Amino acid sequence: MAGTVHIVGGGLAALSAALELAEAGRRVAIYEGGPACGGRARSYDDKLLGCRLDNGNHLLLSANETVFAYLDRIGARNTLVGPGAPIFPFHDLAAGLDWTVRLSAGRIPWWVFSKRRRVPGMRLGELVGLLKLMRAGPNRTISECLEPGALADRLMIPLAVSVLNTRPEIGSAALMGAVMRESMAKGGAACVPWFPAEGLSESLVDPALVRLRSLGVTIRTGCRVAGLGLVHGRVGTMLLPEGQVDLGPGDQMILAVPAQSVRDLTAGVLPDLTAPDQFESILNLHYRADVLDQVTGDLARARFAGVVGGLAEWVFVKPGILSVTVSAANHLADRTPESLALSIWREVRAVVSPYLKPGTALPEAPPLYRVVREKRATFAATPAQERLRPQCLTSVPNLMLAGDWTATGLPATIEGAMRSGLVAARALTQVAGRH
Template sequence: MARRVHIVGGGLAGLSAAVEIAGSGQHVIVHEAGPACGGRARSYEDRKLGCRIDNGNHLLLTANEAVFRYLGLIGALDTLQGPNQPIFPFVDLAKPCHWTLDLSMGRIPWWVFSASRRVPGMKLGELLSLKRLIDAQPTQVVSDCLLAGEFSRRLLNPFSIAALNTPSDEASAALLGHVINESLAKGGRACLPRFPKIGLSESLVDPALSHLAVLKAEVRTGSRVTGIESAGGRVTALQFPDDRIEIGADDAVILAVTAPVAAALLRDVIPNLVVPDAFESIFNAHFRLDYTPTPVGSFAKTHFVGVVGAVTEWVFLKGDIVSVTVSAANRYANREPEELGKQIWQEVCKALDGLLERPLPEEPFVQRLVWEKRATFAATPAQLKRRPSARTGLSNLALAGDWTATGLPATIDGAIRSGVAAVKVLGLR
């Protein structure tokens, strides 16, 4: 009988692990507690909006090598789209201004010498902030490294919040420096923005499930693991509400669930396990219109725009849906969602004025407000120390998830990397 590999969790970390192993002669079984796979990176039918939407907005860069390798394996590279230039439109509502960051394709940052391509009002000396971030010590936070000026206010601070989902005065400078090293420092070819042509599920989830089905891997939804048994330094059984599966001598388990769920499941079998225990939220506002707006200028090429000096941070145009992401949203925890949604729509109307052929209406046709209270772990220096590696004290168990020690923030790329790392740790590939 072929070795069985049980993957607990059908998010991108679990799917990545499954895709990595499928077709290798091992019997892959994915256990997903919910009705659908994908975790935070999936699409669903929203009854209030009357259409299909993504449960969050995710912008990929060509630097995300793990993502593109994964898409290649599942045959979904052609499901992404984006401009053939490393351009990023921005709007500043505090100091009204529109501009487009237009990076150089190569490693030499010629863009900083062109007033039309760089951040308005920045001074070249402010680029020292990048070096300070790249050289940051583990205990430093992002704000320690940012020099005062428009380069930090209009680019580095928004980039930090979006990448780490943590306020700059709390977020790890070293982690942001690592992100910069893997993207901006490599030049514009590594920073081409990419996003799904249709939706997250159509790019990241559905093709993976089809690929796994062809390779005879099992994906069991509604399959919730409630306990893990161990003996002799290895996992011996998985418990379910109405079932129990024994883990054979050659079998392996990859636990690809959230940090709190992993801690709960492993409390008795790995009592000294340390995982992140502080989290940051994300607020998403989806506004549907009764027509499809027509973008102009660089917005027509990207279909997204960054917003500075407002609650609104990133605006995505998806057909007749205007979708907004607000990262590090714990700071707005005392605000009512409806009140926040009203302010965001007003900001969107101002931000997109001049970026659409005609102004947006005073009110959207219908809206959906989603507050993900535990969207990611808080990317603080203290929490980074709590990220475990894929390897555990049990010989046949590995951990996966964007909260493990991937070297990246809690991103799609980090989740996919973690699945691959878990497979390698167990020697399954």
């Protein structure tokens, strides 16, 4: 009889794998090292701001089929909000210009022919760059594929930096191309943006834990796995806080820890494992400002806007909070929170003010704020790092890998993480069936 599946890590890759296995009737145990599940997509109570915050703003697209299937399984699809249409408001700080990209719903990109829907100043000739991205080989970078011009500067580079969390000069065109084939190439219906109404944990984690517990899954938090041991060529032991535990003969394991933890954990088990070893940070700046009821127009509809030409990349308007995302933020490591809060607040005012109802205004000085730096938010999505991503199957028959850094064919995203969890769960099931 198939034994227990031990899942190390409690991020979204782990939860997606656990759901697949538990619904198929397998016995599952999750070991999360941190105080709560969710990993790099989690919410917490912020004492300074006196409200609940996400570690970072996360945007999903309707193209993220695995994520939406997961949300349906845990009954949480209705916890997301979004404009309900493929619209992306933008603000160019240098030009003082606002516009909204409005993609056409179907596959034919009629939007590029309409001045009211496309990027101001773009030339149709620049569209060649999108085709080049979608057909790019493994060694090409984003900058090598895009044609210089407004489409690149005002849409594609901002999108690529946030999708890859890597600068365009070194970012992998193939990874961006993979995302575009699943989204833009399928038309606007695949590009509708969504994000959690309340918080990442409330949408993606807590309802999953309820469902998993109802299926009998054991979930241990604060339970760091410190080592693994081989017995007759299989993972046979694991080191838990209370000591070494032996695995049963039919037991299997999914390692769903981040790339930076996996090499230490598998040193004695998978000595030849390769994994990405360069990372990019993401900086989020949350300002205490309650303007959700005061914004109008496309900002009120989308609740976020892209920013061109500044430090900020996206501004989200959330209940009680104005929240800014800066991706590929390693270059800001030396900036103090105070100087960042000041510079970025000026940008936030420029972006939000044109949409405020008459008679309302944002203060000149930044309100109370919290800076959250995720130092190793994702692996650096370069062609060289892409080559280090391992498949989920390992040389140890009862051990699989999962996580956004494994060879998913996508950049480090929730969709990639959840897909990797499913792939690992299905591979384990096949192996268990063979034995």
